[in-house]
Amino acid sequence: MNITLIYFSQTGNTRRIANAMAEVFCESGYPARTLSLKRASPRDAVETDVIGIGSPCFSSQAPTPIKNFLHSLPPIPGKPAFVFATSGTAPGRVLYDLSSILREKGASVLGGFLARGTVRHPAPCLYGRLPDRPNAEDLAEARRFAREIAESLANGRTEPVATSRPDTFRLHGGFYDFVALISTDSALRLLMPKPKLNPAQCNRCRWCEFECPVHNIELKPFPVIAGECIRCYRCVNGCPQKAYTVDWRIGNLIVYALYNKTFTRWFGT
Numbered sequence: 486m487n488i489t490l491i492y493f494s495q496t497g498n499t500r501r502i503a504n505a506m507a508e509v510f511c512e513s514g515y516p517a518r519t520l521s522l523k524r525a526s527p528r529d530a531v532e533t534d535v536i537g538i539g540s541p542c543f544s545s546q547a548p549t550p551i552k553n554f555l556h557s558l559p560p561i562p563g564k565p566a567f568v569f570a571t572s573g574t575a576p577g578r579v580l581y582d583l584s585s586i587l588r589e590k591g592a593s594v595l596g597g598f599l600a601r602g603t604v605r606h607p608a609p610c611l612y613g614r615l616p617d618r619p620n621a622e623d624l625a626e627a628r629r630f631a632r633e634i635a636e637s638l639a640n641g642r643t644e645p646v647a648t649s650r651p652d653t654f655r656l657h658g659g660f661y662d663f664v665a666l667i668s669t670d671s672a673l674r675l676l677m678p679k680p681k682l683n684p685a686q687c688n689r690c691r692w693c694e695f696e697c698p699v700h701n702i703e704l705k706p707f708p709v710i711a712g713e714c715i716r717c718y719r720c721v722n723g724c725p726q727k728a729y730t731v732d733w734r735i736g737n738l739i740v741y742a743l744y745n746k747t748f749t750r751w752f753g754t
């Protein structure tokens with residue numbers, strides 16, 4: 486029985502969790518491989534015996550690229566599956582999003598795992614929160630979860646594993662579920678500033694064109710961000726020339742400062 490862990494990861498946190506889980510599966514006798522969403526096709530999900538899906542949390546939900554991928558899958562009736570995510574302090578419905586689409590496709594979801602991950606959202610009051618996460622303890626918990634999944638597979642069990650987060654299977658109906666509900670891609674486009682290119686710093690290396698998770702950047706002759714930008718700030722965070730910036734509006738910064746200091750204290754999970 487082979488296992489494929491397909492993950493979306495912009496800054497490496499979710500990839501580290503995927504790798505830790507894959508190691509455990511291999512040690513438990515299940516050939517396992519990790520596959521970045523960039524390189525995955527629906528066939529990878531169909532042809533594997535067991536599928537693991539991982540992603541970061543953006544705007545208290547699963548990011549559009551991974552949701553689009555899951556929606557593009559054909560039915561996978563009865564296929565054992567599990568989900569995992571990394572987030573700051575407001576995971577909202579990320580695990581539920583991943584597991585509910587998989588269940589719509591007929592998969593049998595055995596559980597969901599969540600770890601904290603260092604936040605690299607470029608808003609000054611968010612960047613660098615939760616330093617050094619996932620840490621050794623987070624990785625140990627990810628391994629424990631993977632061991633439980635491996636045991637369930639060995640015993641043919643279909644009920645959720647003991648360490649599965651309850652919010653994998655039901656919305657908790659809290660504040661951040663509401664945030665997720667209103668943070669549609671179009672609302673984010675309206676409310677959040679679009680990244681800006683400084684052509685003087687760009688050497689047209691095409692990094693952003695390749696890395697944009699919604700294929701929304703084209704060189705003409707310099708990179709142009711078209712209308713489908715999901716405000717993930719991948720281009721800002723990752724550009725090797727640091728050619729992208731964001732002009733933060735004062736309103737965004739006030740909301741983020743509250744989000745960071747106050748909202749997560751009151752409503753964070």
Ligand SMILES: Cc1cc2nc3c(=O)[nH]c(=O)nc-3n(C[C@H](O)[C@H](O)[C@H](O)COP(=O)(O)O)c2cc1C
Nearest residue numbers: 494495496497498499541542544545571573575602
């Ligand atoms: C654009 C953006 C939006 C984010 N939104 C949230 C959020 O709503 N709640 C939260 O807990 N973390 C949020 N985060 C933090 C990420 O979920 C967290 O850093 C995650 O570990 C990143 O995983 P990765 O390194 O695999 O991309 C956000 C990060 C970015 C870049």
